Amino acid sequence: MRGCITLLGLLLAWQALVWSTGVPPYLLPAPGQVAITAWEAAPRLLAHGLVTATEIVLGFLLGGVLGLATALLLARFRLARRWLLPLLVLSQALPVFALAPLLVLWLGYGLASKVAMAVLIIFFPVTAAGYDGLRRTEPGWLDLAHTLGASRWTILWQLRLPAALPALASGLRIAAAVAPIGAVVGEWVGASRGLGFLMLQANGRMQVDLMFAALALLSLIALGFYFGVDRLLRRLVYWQPETLTSGGDRHDDNAF
Amino acid sequence: MNASLPPPGIHLRGVDLDRGGPLFRDLALDLDAGAWSCLLGASGVGKTSLLRLLAGLARPTRGEITASDGLALAGRVAYMAQQDLLLPWLSVLENVRLGPRLRGEGRRAREPEARAMLARVGLADHARRLPATLSGGERQRVALARTLLEERPVVLMDEPFAALDALTRHRLQALAAGLLVDRTVLLVTHDPLEALRLGHRVLVLTGQPASPDAPLLPPGQPPRAPDDPALTTLHRQLLAALGVAR
Secondary structure: OHHHHHHHHHHHHHHHHHHHHOOOOOOOOOHHHHHHHHHHOHHHHHHHHHHHHHHHHHHHHHHHHHHHHHHHHHHHOHHHHHHHHHHHHHHHHOOHHHHHHHHHHHHOOOHHHHHHHHHHHHHHHHHHHHHHHHOOOOHHHHHHHHHOOOOHHHHHHHHHHHHHHHHHHHHHHHHHHHHHHHHHHHHHHOOOOOHHHHHHHHHHOOOHHHHHHHHHHHHHHHHHHHHHHHHHHHHHOOOOOOOOOOOOOOOOOOOO | OHHHOOOOOEEEEEEEEEEOEEEEEEEEEEEOOOOEEEEEEOOOOOHHHHHHHHHOOOOOOEEEEEEOOOOOOOOOEEEEOOOOOOOOOOOHHHHHOHHHHHOOOOOOOOHHHHHHHHHHOOOHHHOOOOHHHOOHHHHHHHHHHHHHHOOOOEEEEEOOOOOOOHHHHHHHHHHHHHHOOOOEEEEEOOOHHHHHHHOOEEEEEEOOOOEEOOOEOOOOOOOOOOOOHHHHHHHHHHHHHOOOOO
């Protein structure tokens, strides 16, 4: 509801700007014009949107799994910490966008290069958040596990991993928010399908209204994806108290 | 298994430990078999370090820790800390079953026993709840049930009742004393009255490097009534040993 009001306000401001300044439609089309174009081009928009959405989802899944696996590797093996960690940090010093043309060259114009781009962007936040969570296990739990006779692997799987899930979830949320960037940048550099491709094409043909329509759809996809992932993560980390919602049932702390 | 053997006494001989400075030098300490020993001492004197040595969580620089029956101590010691250390993502029942779980004994291994332990600490109908929904006293009782399920002959407790209010603490002390009767127990505490209420022997650790004074032997069987007049004298004695002027 509040989102709708905000959206309506923005659209009104946009319309007012167009009316008051009289910008030509090929620079800034009115929202009504964009809506009409979106309606007319709906099949095309949706087809391209589906491609981009697929890239985002695949990139997120693959990047998430790879990031978690790397975090586990770092947590379990000292050797991995010593050799892999500096490499990972170094990899972040390179601008990922500069790699996009290379990826297209290596993996072609299709899905693979865009997914790879998204994976590259997602990978580091997931690894960093997961690793951080894995190494901050409550020391008391570890002592207890030792006296209970747990092996190092069991401690990693049954103690460190679940304890790291809240931190990992933060990393995955960031990943969900930036995954669309990876996909669209990949499409800009070289693609024959996808919303990024459509935008570039529309821009080249001065179809600014179509570009805005594509942008709106991309925003919708990104928002839907982020909130979907957020919901799933909340369910995954079911024991985390939600302290921002009002009226939680806090228990009397010391009743016997 | 271990549970069928009588609990052993524990002897520390010539133990050295350093933590920053020398914490123990040539420390000698005995825990009687099947009895509660309560350990008092000022903060930082090394009570928790001693407990960690006994639990196998730390190694002495020198010296040895032996059991009176000549068998190894490893695997026969249960440890209960001041925090309940319940895992927030596991149900109460699964928290009690943590030992079998972490040793990979199977998904439902020892579940009937775990339920029985929960019943003994009075939480039978809380089995499926998450720890976050329990009160502090209930959480510590779950930790007690988890400790009991291990059936270890030696139980080490590091101020397990310190964070509770007076009434809850009083009830939990009686509960623990009843459930851990006949085990070799070392209870570390800040509270002289708690030590007098629960201990067959009360030890005071003082100095740096730390060493125990001669043990106090309160009369009668624990748990004793806190208003027992015999305890009042001993209480004063303990406070003096701890350096509290009266």
